[in-house]
Structure formats: C-alpha cells, structure tokens
Amino acid sequence: MDTAVVGLIGTVVGVVGTLATTRLGGTEQRRAQNDQSARLERTTAYTKLATACSRTYRLGYAAHVEVQDTHGRAEPSPGVAERLQEFGLAVESALEVVSLVKLHGPEEIARAAGNLASAMSGWYREVAFLAQGEGNIQWAGEAIELYEELEERFIVLGREALSSTPVPA
Structure with missing residues (x-):
C-alpha cells in the first residue's frame, strides 16, 4: 500500500x-x-418530610396534651380548637410531602412514608375524636406511639439509603 x-x-x-x-x-x-x-432530589424530599414530621409532631403533641387536659370537661378550653386546626394543617402539609417521597422512592422508603402518613392521619383523627368527647385516651396514646415509631423508621431508612451507594429508583 x-x-x-x-x-x-x-x-x-x-x-x-x-x-x-x-x-x-x-x-x-x-x-x-x-x-x-x-x-x-431524594435528599431534598426526605429532608422535607423529616422537617414536616417534626413540625407535625410539635403541633400534634401540643394539641394532644391540651385535649387530654380538657377531656371530660363540659366546656373544652378555647385553645383546643385552634391547636387542633394547626395540627390538621400540619398533617395536610406533611401528606403533600409524603407524595414527593413516594415519587422518588425507592420502594421501601415509599412504603415507610405511606405508613407514616397513615399513622399521622390516625393520630390526628384520635385527637379530634377526643376533642369532640367521643375518643378514647388510650387509643390516642397508642396512635402517637405508632406515629413516633414509624417516623423513626422512615428516618433510619432514609439515612441508610442516602449514606450508601445511590439507591435505584
């Protein structure tokens, strides 16, 4: 050539x-x-949910304590309705963030966020029932314990997912 x-x-x-x-x-x-x-995006979603849960817990606990303190009285204190409303708004806000976490996954974290959402809503319902004089103090206590347990579970799973190699969606 x-x-x-x-x-x-x-x-x-x-x-x-x-x-x-x-x-x-x-x-x-x-x-x-x-x-x-x-x-x-996952880190942002998990952080937003952890922050929303912290706010929900703070407001929910305040409402829960105030409702328990007035439980059985003929007239609940005027602050109960306001505390309950704040708790309800915090739950709604956190539920919106749960959808974001479910979107980003992975499946185990999406499931944990869904369980946390159910526990959060259940706790709110039990406190609202107590405020109306129809609830059960023990059930409300169990609802807050379940919420605390599932919030911790979500945080542990989120931390594990973010500290390991990138988790597939």
Missing part, C-alpha cells in the same frame, strides 16, 4: 477512536450527573 493511503487509514481510525471515546465518556458523565441529580 501506498504510504499516503496508510496514513489516511491511520487518521480515519484515530478520528473514529477519538469520537467513540468521547461519546462513551459523555454517556458516563451524563449517567453520573443523572445519578447525582436523583440523589439530590
């Missing part, structure tokens, strides 16, 4: 090799960026 043809073939092979390497590198870089972005 002529030297010019060999040189041309070498150049073509070099260019094709460079393009293939660049393409593979770009694909890996995009994959890494997508993984990093998904991890950041």
Whole structure:
C-alpha cells in the first residue's frame, strides 16, 4: 500500500477512536450527573418530610396534651380548637410531602412514608375524636406511639439509603 493511503487509514481510525471515546465518556458523565441529580432530589424530599414530621409532631403533641387536659370537661378550653386546626394543617402539609417521597422512592422508603402518613392521619383523627368527647385516651396514646415509631423508621431508612451507594429508583 501506498504510504499516503496508510496514513489516511491511520487518521480515519484515530478520528473514529477519538469520537467513540468521547461519546462513551459523555454517556458516563451524563449517567453520573443523572445519578447525582436523583440523589439530590431524594435528599431534598426526605429532608422535607423529616422537617414536616417534626413540625407535625410539635403541633400534634401540643394539641394532644391540651385535649387530654380538657377531656371530660363540659366546656373544652378555647385553645383546643385552634391547636387542633394547626395540627390538621400540619398533617395536610406533611401528606403533600409524603407524595414527593413516594415519587422518588425507592420502594421501601415509599412504603415507610405511606405508613407514616397513615399513622399521622390516625393520630390526628384520635385527637379530634377526643376533642369532640367521643375518643378514647388510650387509643390516642397508642396512635402517637405508632406515629413516633414509624417516623423513626422512615428516618433510619432514609439515612441508610442516602449514606450508601445511590439507591435505584
């Protein structure tokens, strides 16, 4: 073969090799960026839920204590309705964040968030029943314990998921 043809073939092979390497590198870089972005979205969703749960717990506990203190009285204290309303709004706000966590997964965390949402709603219902004079103090106490347990479970699972290698969606 002529030297010019060999040189041309070498150049073509070099260019094709460079393009293939660049393409593979770009694909890996995009994959890494997508993984990093998904991890950041998960972290944000988990943090938002933990924050919403903390607020819900604080408001729920205040309502729960006030309702228990007035349970059995002919007239509940005026602050009960306000505390209960604040608790209800906090639950609604947290439930919106639960949907975000479910969206980002993974499945085990989505399930934990769903269980936490159910416990949160159940606790609110029990405190509302108590406020209306129809509830059971023991059931309300069990509802707060279940909420505390499931909140801790969610936090432990979230921490594990975020501290390990990226979790598949």
